[in-house]
Amino acid sequence: MMRMTGKSSVMEAALLILVCSVCIVPVLADGSNGYWDPWVTGTTTTSATITWWQESPGSGWTVQYATAGYYDTYGTFDHTVPDPDPNPDNFHHVDLTGLEPGTTYRYLVGSPGTNGVFPVRSFQTFPASGPFTFIVISDTHANEQRFRYVADAISNEKDVLFILDGGDYASRDNETEWADYFTYGSGMLANYSLMTAIGNHEYHNDAGDNLPPTEAYEYSNAYGNVLNYSFDCSGVRFIVMDSPDPLNPDDENPTPAHAESQAAWLEDRLASSPSGTFVIHHHPVWTHGHATADAALQSWETLFHEYPVSADFAGHIHTYQRFSVDGIPYFVVANAGGGFVTLTDDGKPTPPGYVYGSTKQLGYLRVTVDPANNTATADEYYVASLQDYNATTATVLNPPLLADHLVFPLKGTLQTPAGNAGSGTSPAANPGGGSPLRITSLGSPAGNVMTALLNRSLSDLHPRHALRVPVSPR
Numbered sequence: 001m002m003r004m005t006g007k008s009s010v011m012e013a014a015l016l017i018l019v020c021s022v023c024i025v026p027v028l029a030d031g032s033n034g035y036w037d038p039w040v041t042g043t044t045t046t047s048a049t050i051t052w053w054q055e056s057p058g059s060g061w062t063v064q065y066a067t068a069g070y071y072d073t074y075g076t077f078d079h080t081v082p083d084p085d086p087n088p089d090n091f092h093h094v095d096l097t098g099l100e101p102g103t104t105y106r107y108l109v110g111s112p113g114t115n116g117v118f119p120v121r122s123f124q125t126f127p128a129s130g131p132f133t134f135i136v137i138s139d140t141h142a143n144e145q146r147f148r149y150v151a152d153a154i155s156n157e158k159d160v161l162f163i164l165d166g167g168d169y170a171s172r173d174n175e176t177e178w179a180d181y182f183t184y185g186s187g188m189l190a191n192y193s194l195m196t197a198i199g200n201h202e203y204h205n206d207a208g209d210n211l212p213p214t215e216a217y218e219y220s221n222a223y224g225n226v227l228n229y230s231f232d233c234s235g236v237r238f239i240v241m242d243s244p245d246p247l248n249p250d251d252e253n254p255t256p257a258h259a260e261s262q263a264a265w266l267e268d269r270l271a272s273s274p275s276g277t278f279v280i281h282h283h284p285v286w287t288h289g290h291a292t293a294d295a296a297l298q299s300w301e302t303l304f305h306e307y308p309v310s311a312d313f314a315g316h317i318h319t320y321q322r323f324s325v326d327g328i329p330y331f332v333v334a335n336a337g338g339g340f341v342t343l344t345d346d347g348k349p350t351p352p353g354y355v356y357g358s359t360k361q362l363g364y365l366r367v368t369v370d371p372a373n374n375t376a377t378a379d380e381y382y383v384a385s386l387q388d389y390n391a392t393t394a395t396v397l398n399p400p401l402l403a404d405h406l407v408f409p410l411k412g413t414l415q416t417p418a419g420n421a422g423s424g425t426s427p428a429a430n431p432g433g434g435s436p437l438r439i440t441s442l443g444s445p446a447g448n449v450m451t452a453l454l455n456r457s458l459s460d461l462h463p464r465h466a467l468r469v470p471v472s473p474r
Ligand SMILES: [Fe+2]
Pocket: 139, 141, 168, 201, 316, 317, 318, 338
């Protein structure tokens, strides 16, 4: 019998480890191998929808799932749900129901011929009460190769419940460009649910923004056909609005008729909101460069003040901006990947309520909600800095840079225009000093305004001038 020497034993052991590693490490499902890693939408306290994409339609798929407590103890799942569609197309959808609120679940999508193609992934059902954190991004335009910086940074976040995305996932409504969103976003989507709004680029065909628009095929199949909807989380309401008008030949921009068609529904959702309301839609009501609110969205803007919203989120103008309009925070978070636009063109008006803005800074907004104390905290993190508006490589900021911080009430009273925090502090109004980094508390729980806890000079274009706030890994 041949005896194994010590050296050969080590080599064979190393080979065995290498082979086993190849066996158990799942293949990255990035579209290049014919799959997009699963993502989770439609999450509630007791349910969620698992979706994945397969280049060559096939059947026999199942979703296995278990609570994280069960899976991490036993290494297996105690529930299995088959794909209910006997003849699925590229997109597969499986609803999980009867779940426990505020619970982390692990799940695995597979079929007899594809076991191992997807990794085990996680999501958390919404809590019935208590604080929670969500992230807001918009305008990823994943095919433009900048979203990867934002997605990688978000994948390092901790204790996030869901991601709210304001649209323009890719620049055109085609499979190749949408594959980039799920390729770069795979890590980001491995642990968090995704709640989505539709952008104008979801209608863009392969010729760009030329009409006729597409039917937004990728959006409706990846996320569902309902374009305006609401959901509640821990007693706080989120309202998703449908701002692009596909019948508008001018780049599917909002129209008064399209917005007004949703106004009655919006008012119902606002009037019945339990303890605070966040609204998201693709096109902003307020943006630098326009002296007044977008007239096409005026019907919404009126209601946002009649039933004071906690905050409004939008995208479309590829920058980060924050406004305070009668004490209501308005965020433009369109800095998640699309080519940037300038905020400093001479002659462009600065609208009332403009507090802060930046361009060429990729980032995301992290919002923590504390319903019991009627408080929300929004932190804008920059994750990478670009030298040029359309550069596809960027200087990574690691750890991410806290660039804007705001504490505000979930339910407060409207402030008078004179109380608008940050009025007159935009780059245009303060050309010599650069734009200020505002660390601002917009109101105690009673709604009183306390401003400028800290106010330092910051170049809006380069992080070396910014206040660097160390960020602990979360
Ligand atoms: Fe965009």
